[in-house]
Amino acid sequence: MASPASSSSRPLARFWEWGRTIVCVGRNYAAHAREMRTALPSRPVFFLKPASAYLREGAPILRPPYCRELHHEVELGVVVGRRAQGVSEEAALAHVAGYALCLDMTARDTQEECKRQGLPWTPAKGFRTSCPVSDFVPKERIPDPHRLKLWLKVNGELRQEGDTSDMIFSVPYIISYISSIITLEEGDLVLTGTPKGVSAVQGGDEIEAGIQGVLSMRFKVEELE
Structure with missing residues (x-):
């Protein structure tokens, strides 16, 4: 039987070029939920980003002109390796091809305004360049996604540091839950939430982030006039 990573003629190592859906889980770390003054969820809370949100190293993160407070979330x-539709928690990891480090860039002031008005978060979360991603990491390199240390620095200053063991909902649970509502296709990306320490960045700032012992990435922030 072919492995999920080899089931397509399209290279999953370049999933950002053809993956259709980006699903983002919110409030999956208790400390982050507390810093955002929100209640802990009883089930995964998720939203979508368009494929145009993808950004690769070498290109800048663009702060939208309507955003006054742009936050980083590592x-x-x-990365989904084969279609997941109503999969069980026990079978969920068989649908995973690998992993990537991601940033969920958030127009925080816009998000707060959307919340006040009861509107969708798309302008706050789905703008162009809002999902910087690292190189693809085959799942063989990460035997346990719940034992990883994530970190993020801005201009060399450590802002975020967390361990995936602190996630409220595990990767298999997240994949199973999401696939019970929407179908995940090969090449789709699921972001699993951010640890505490989110903060604002400005034009000219440099963001560096990493998975300890696995990889790191850098992005510059620019203002979009």
Whole structure:
């Protein structure tokens, strides 16, 4: 039987070029939920980003002109290796091809305004360049996605540091839950939430983030006039 990573003629190592859906889980770390003054969820809370949100190293993160407070959120991303539709928690990891380090860039002031008005978060979460991603990491390199240390620095200053063991909902649970509502296709990306320490960045700032012992990435922030 072919492995999930080899089931397609399209290279999953370049999933950002053809993956259709980015699913983002919110409030999956208790400390982050507390810093955002929100209640802990009883089930995964998720939202979508468009494929145009993808950004690769070498290109800048663009702060939208309507955003006055742009925040970084470093997250472990899960790359889907084959279709997941109503999969069980026990079978979920068989649908995973690998992982990536991701940033969920958030127009925080816009998000707060959307919340006040009861509107969707798309302008706050789905703008162009809002999902910077690292190189693809085959799942063989990460035997346990719940034992990873994530970190993020801004201009060399450590802002976020967390361990995926602190996630409220595990990767298999997240994949199973999401697939019970929407179908995940090969090449889709699932962001699993951010640890505490989110903060604002400005034009000219440099963000460096990493998975300890696995990889790191850098992005510059620019203002979009």
